[in-house]
Amino acid sequence: MPVDFSTIFSYFRQIGVFDYVLPFLLVFSLVFAVLEKTQILGKDKTNINVVVSIILGLLLIAQTQIVSIINTFIPKMSLFIIVVLMFLLVTGIFGETTKGWTGLPLVIAVIVTILAVIWALTPTIGLALPSWFQPTDQDVALMVLIAAIIAAIAYIGRKEKPKETFLEKLEKGLRGKE
Numbered sequence: 001m002p003v004d005f006s007t008i009f010s011y012f013r014q015i016g017v018f019d020y021v022l023p024f025l026l027v028f029s030l031v032f033a034v035l036e037k038t039q040i041l042g043k044d045k046t047n048i049n050v051v052v053s054i055i056l057g058l059l060l061i062a063q064t065q066i067v068s069i070i071n072t073f074i075p076k077m078s079l080f081i082i083v084v085l086m087f088l089l090v091t092g093i094f095g096e097t098t099k100g101w102t103g104l105p106l107v108i109a110v111i112v113t114i115l116a117v118i119w120a121l122t123p124t125i126g127l128a129l130p131s132w133f134q135p136t137d138q139d140v141a142l143m144v145l146i147a148a149i150i151a152a153i154a155y156i157g158r159k160e161k162p163k164e165t166f167l168e169k170l171e172k173g174l175r176g177k178e
Contacts, residue, residue, distance in 0.1 A: 028057040
């Protein structure tokens with residue numbers, strides 16, 4: 001007998017798994033992990049940490065507005081995390097490293113992250129783009145073109161470190177310098 005997952009998820013939605021169980025488990029898990037790690041309530045106080053985590057989880061699901069914000073925010077942030085991981089995966093495939101992000105790349109990453117958080121919260125807190133800033137397809141194409149030109153200029157204009165030859169690496173290894 002085949003399993004119809006859409007029926008199962010529809011049933012879960014009807015009985016409140018997505019509105020009550022998942023937000024409760026999320027808050028319970030996060031609060032419990034933080035309390036266990038930080039030991040705010042004392043060492044070996046797992047039972048107290050469990051009680052506090054349960055209370056905070058139950059108080060959260062009693063507030064339907066907060067639950068709806070969580071149910072909107074978490075999936076969007078999950079999508080953003082997947083996009084970042086795919087970016088890192090593609091970067092790794094082409095041999096670039098992501099170690100030591102400093103300067104402009106770090107600033108851009110922070111700005112993109114902040115914008116992603118604002119975007120994820122937008123429908124629930126009432127933020128919307130002003131009516132005068134509704135980009136058309138031509139505007140988006142122009143922004144992509146400008147970004148591609150800037151990226152090409154940055155790539156071409158970067159200074160590369162001289163690469164060590166195998167003999168130089170071997171010599172450093174023999175001398176004990178890293």
